[in-house]
Amino acid sequence: MNEQVSLLRAEFPDTIAEAPKVEAEKKLPLLPGAERYSKIVTRFSPNPDCVLHLGSARAIILSHDYARKYGGKFLLRFEDTDPRLKKASLVFYDLIKKDLDWLGCRWDEEYIQSDRISTYYEVVEKLIKSNGAYVCTCDPSTFRGYLSSSIPCPCRNLAIEEQMNRWRMMLGEGYREGQAIVRVKTDLGHPNPAVRDWPALRIIDTTKHPHPRVGSKYRVWPLYNFATGIDDHFMGITHIIRGKEHITNTVRQMYMYKHLGWEYPVAIHYGRLKIEGAVLSKSKIVQGVRDGLYEGFDDPRLATFLALRRRGVLPDSIRKLIYDVGIKPVDVTISWQNLYSYNRQMVDKIASRYFAIVDNIELWIQGAKDHMKAVLPKHPEDKARGNRELTVSWIDGVVKVLVSRSDMKLLLSNPIVRLMGLMNIGNVKPEDGHLRAIFKGFAVHEARAARAPLIHWLPVRDLVKIFLLMPTGERLKGLAEKSLADEPVDSLVQLERIGFGRIDGKQDNEIVVYFTSR
RNA sequence: GCUCCGGUGGUGUAGCCCGGAUAAGCAUAGUGGCCUUUCGAGCCACUGAUCGCGGGUUCAAAUCCCGCCCGGAGCACCA
Numbered sequence: 001m002n003e004q005v006s007l008l009r010a011e012f013p014d015t016i017a018e019a020p021k022v023e024a025e026k027k028l029p030l031l032p033g034a035e036r037y038s039k040i041v042t043r044f045s046p047n048p049d050c051v052l053h054l055g056s057a058r059a060i061i062l063s064h065d066y067a068r069k070y071g072g073k074f075l076l077r078f079e080d081t082d083p084r085l086k087k088a089s090l091v092f093y094d095l096i097k098k099d100l101d102w103l104g105c106r107w108d109e110e111y112i113q114s115d116r117i118s119t120y121y122e123v124v125e126k127l128i129k130s131n132g133a134y135v136c137t138c139d140p141s142t143f144r145g146y147l148s149s150s151i152p153c154p155c156r157n158l159a160i161e162e163q164m165n166r167w168r169m170m171l172g173e174g175y176r177e178g179q180a181i182v183r184v185k186t187d188l189g190h191p192n193p194a195v196r197d198w199p200a201l202r203i204i205d206t207t208k209h210p211h212p213r214v215g216s217k218y219r220v221w222p223l224y225n226f227a228t229g230i231d232d233h234f235m236g237i238t239h240i241i242r243g244k245e246h247i248t249n250t251v252r253q254m255y256m257y258k259h260l261g262w263e264y265p266v267a268i269h270y271g272r273l274k275i276e277g278a279v280l281s282k283s284k285i286v287q288g289v290r291d292g293l294y295e296g297f298d299d300p301r302l303a304t305f306l307a308l309r310r311r312g313v314l315p316d317s318i319r320k321l322i323y324d325v326g327i328k329p330v331d332v333t334i335s336w337q338n339l340y341s342y343n344r345q346m347v348d349k350i351a352s353r354y355f356a357i358v359d360n361i362e363l364w365i366q367g368a369k370d371h372m373k374a375v376l377p378k379h380p381e382d383k384a385r386g387n388r389e390l391t392v393s394w395i396d397g398v399v400k401v402l403v404s405r406s407d408m409k410l411l412l413s414n415p416i417v418r419l420m421g422l423m424n425i426g427n428v429k430p431e432d433g434h435l436r437a438i439f440k441g442f443a444v445h446e447a448r449a450a451r452a453p454l455i456h457w458l459p460v461r462d463l464v465k466i467f468l469l470m471p472t473g474e475r476l477k478g479l480a481e482k483s484l485a486d487e488p489v490d491s492l493v494q495l496e497r498i499g500f501g502r503i504d505g506k507q508d509n510e511i512v513v514y515f516t517s518r
Numbered sequence: 519g520c521u522c523c524g525g526u527g528g529u530g531u532a533g534c535c536c537g538g539a540u541a542a543g544c545a546u547a548g549u550g551g552c553c554u555u556u557c558g559a560g561c562c563a564c565u566g567a568u569c570g571c572g573g574g575u576u577c578a579a580a581u582c583c584c585g586c587c588c589g590g591a592g593c594a595c596c597a
Contacts, residue, residue, distance in 0.1 A: 047597050081596095082597070084596090085596055136595095140594090177595085180595095192522075192593070195521085199594085199595055223595070223597090224597050244523075247522065247523075247592070248593075251522095272590085324531065324545070325530065325531075326530090326531065328531090330589090331589085331590055332530065332531095333529075334529075335528085335547080337546060337547055338530065338545080340546095341545080344559085345559080348559055377555095380554080380558090381559075419555095448554090454554095454555060454556070455556090456556070496557095499557095500558085
């Protein structure tokens with residue numbers, strides 16, 4: 001068995017889930033009402049009108065992980081029943097699945113509501129025949145009038161045959177868009193007017209607004225509560241984990257369940273998850289991308305999963321964050337620091353170290369010998385990873401290195417400063433366009449004894465250009481040691497004293513690094 | 519306005535349902551120290567909430583009750 005695992009790991013490193021997840025899973029609180037079911041079934045049901053972002057993380061991770069924890073099933077269901085206002089786009093069906101894969105939330109079954117229209121038609125007929133629904137032809141504003149005074153509209157109590165007749169007219173060409181709607185009967189005296197006789201199916205002119213998948217095949221489309229309620233029942237969902245904006249929807253749907261003699265699943269509602277400063281509105285994201293305000297759905301300024309992945313955030317960091325936040329109905333505004341902290345704990349172990357400088361200044365060192373070599377480990381705790389070597393030589397009788405301009409103050413105010421892995425220097429003075437310093441020995445312990453700051457540096461030769469993309473969208477040009485070029489695309493690295501990043505690509509002798517965090 | 523829900527240190531969370539054990543645990547951020555050829559990780563210490571406000575019940579309340587204030591969600595032929 002172990003042999004097989006190690007073989008698998010060697011061949012397909014991505015197929016094996018790693019340990020941190022197990023540790024995090026311990027913190028998942030018990031699922032309410034789990035004992036009532038022999039098998040837990042959860043679902044994630046996005047509208048494919050945008051890519052997924054951090055705001056969906058609670059629904060996805062909790063639904064998936066609870067299903068796994070209890071040995072149940074996790075379903076993916078695309079809710080694309082609005083060809084007009086919240087119209088789906090074909091690309092998003094695919095991108096959403098990629099997001100889920102990346103998050104490690106593999107689904108057991110997949111459904112698309114636009115494939116299930118006939119099911120909804122069957123149920124609505126059953127519902128009409130059992131006097132649980134009716135076809136309303138009232139003008140919306142007149143209907144609202146009846147509703148607010150708890151008066152049944154003239155359509156509500158028509159005979160069932162007449163209702164069926166109207167329903168067939170809806171399906172045919174008997175009514176135009178907006179002229180008829182199916183409503184589910186509830187309690188007209190319900191304290192919340194929003195619950196009273198809610199709309200279940202409406203007509204959409206799909207010749208004008210074709211559905212991206214099924215075109216103009218259907219003109220009667222179910223609304224959210226109807227489609228979701230039916231699917232949750234037929235798919236055997238035991239636990240619905242969704243945002244608290246759906247609380248009244250739960251109340252609405254329970255009326256339908258009662259009409260049909262179904263048992264409503266356990267519904268858990270969580271609050272909105274925001275992250276400071278980030279735009280988490282799907283319409284704004286889509287609009288921003290379309291207008292060119294963002295580079296794409298993976299623009300580092302966005303909190304989409306695509307962007308987080310590109311920036312080097314690991315899915316398990318998001319998972320840990322979600323576990324930490326829990327399932328309360330209150331809205332939470334997470335700080336990026338929190339995410340970064342979880343991420344660092346994992347990335348620190350895997351990221352190799354390199355020197356890089358964004359804004360450099362030359363430092364000329366007198367008294368140092370020619371041909372020096374600094375040997376630094378790629379990872380301080382994992383020596384097996386090997387070393388990187390930086391060499392410096394005399395140029396016009398001095399050793400020239402590059403240091404970060406941001407270290408200037410530190411260089412000028414300390415009697416001794418250590419260039420990591422190379423030597424100690426002192427007497428730093430600014431000169432026209434560069435800094436000048438004097439060699440002060442090699443010994444680390446001397447630097448430590450003098451409480452000398454340690455700074456990173458670069459040789460003036462053997463460098464690669466880097467292009468650093470910051471989370472703010474800012475683009476910084478810089479230089480890094482040559483060995484950074486050996487890092488494969490997609491690997492996570494630490495640019496020492498700058499922060500963590502992900503190698504995004506290499507082009508024109510330049511390495512593109514997406515900055516993750518300090 | 520109506521119908522719901524919630525308010526614990528900068529941020530997030532535990533505890534409250536079944537009131538008492540340290541007048542509040544943890545994480546993160548902040549500060550200091552140790553360690554260390556990174557401003558990372560690790561270790562240690564410190565800072566920081568009288569638990570939204572006021573009243574009540576009780577020997578005892580963050581935990582129960584009432585009022586108030588504040589915040590959020592819903593009130594679409596959207597999901």
